[in-house]
Amino acid sequence: MTSSPVPSNTPGTATPSAEAAKAADPLDPVDSLILHATDNGVSWITLNRPEVMNAITPDQRERIIERLADASADPGVRAVVITAQGRGFCAGADLRGSASAGDRVAGDVARMIQRGAQRLIGAVLDCEKPVIAAVNGTAAGLGAHLALACDLVLAAESARFIEVFVRRGLVPDGGGAYLLPRLIGPQRAKELMFFGDAVPAAEAERLGLVNRVVPDGELTKTAREWAERLATGPTRALTLTKQLVNASLDTDRAAAFAAEAAAQEINMTTADAQEGVASFVERRRPAYRGR
Template sequence: MSDPTTDATADATADATAEVTHTIAGGVAYLTLNRPEALNAITPAQRDRLISLLTEASADPSVRAVVLTGTGRGFCAGADLRGGGASAGEERVAGDVARVIRLGAQRLIAAVLDCEKPVIAAVNGTAAGLGAHLALACDLVLAAESARFIEVFVRRGLVPDGGGAYLLPRLIGPQRAKELMFFGDAVSAADAERLGLVNRVVPDEELEKTSREWAERLASGPTRALALTKQLVNASLESDRATAFAAEAAAQEINMTTEDAREGVASFVERRSAEYRGR
């Protein structure tokens, strides 16, 4: 999937040869993994660039939604195991692996979950290992018919990382999560939709158009209300009722100070369409 055609507000510095391309158009930041020859297996440099771009999008008032996708046949084939790390004969010190995971894969997934703007994954092909978790951490997941999701860790004798054991049970329950993680079988886009891993499956040629339409719709919405809603939903499964209700009340209090909340109420009273500015 290629980046969409950009308008006058697009980031003019986008470099088609970069390993992560970045454009902004119509209030949407488009982040594209760009190593098609490696099915977009993610390097440490790409990971850090994605974290930086997600952090920037979160803080930038001109960005009101994010689309994350890949070029070529793969969305992301996981971490690039050939791109660094200890070699087979290199001695590790206790704590090294945990530190790498914490500062690497987990930090990337947290950047998606903590982004204050809605993040859409447009899964254009294989999403395996960390790549699958990167997609599933997004707020909405669109999948091309050719996409597939693979919990590849067990095939390599590894424990899932990148928050997989946190994300999957919350999406499909513990037994289904264990089935995917224990066997490591590829899950087709259609089966992923049936299981509840993705929101919608579309023909490959319609993925870019649909993701752009969804993102532009989100970008025209009440941005702070969406951020607070995301926060509430993400925290809900760790909260008891009293905590969740208190967080909801606090979010309402904060949101009612925004221009968009006032516009929403005014448009209802005046029987017209709301025009949200993301403020």
């Protein structure tokens, strides 16, 4: 298990990131704000700024991107969980100081979004391991998009999702106008974005934003169960399936079918594919090894 430092967590809700790092010595200040631990093949990334509802600074954003890239490259990591400490999952980007940023050159804002929020969301979508969001509280703005970019979304009963951009006089960024219509259709997406009303967890599940809502005290347990189930699965097949599904909404049938056939051709060369077929023939449980 690898870890970075963390203060004590709420009783009964400690993630592996929190549990593993309590005794660690401080290294990088960002490591105390973006906690990390790898346990049973699962990389746990935990946002840890509860005093500001886990609003993300540029340094924190870069660390999350690094952790996701590390997960893709590490054969010992076979699933990822993104969660947070405290009452909020993520209040979005930390905007303090941005209003007094002074004169801007044309294109500065676009470059900032492309290099910042969009890179973060892209890192989740492109991660080569399945990513679960365990949403423990309010997910607003970029924080909502961070959760919705994940492959599976678990939400505590107290969680809420809020599209705050238009309420602040802003256009949705961080992939919001890309993600939401694909999840719930354009009409519902525009309703959420235009009005910016808080969507409770149960309603988010009904709309299709969330896979499952669980009691607050069971969120970490359920996330662990789901992640460890993925971590014992055929990793390469999961990766290729993720890529096929994510690409399917941006392509036509012919291209999607061609990609599917190519993915199966690649996957059939893996040891896990051979094990899956052999276990079926031999009528036993498969023992996947992630390769």
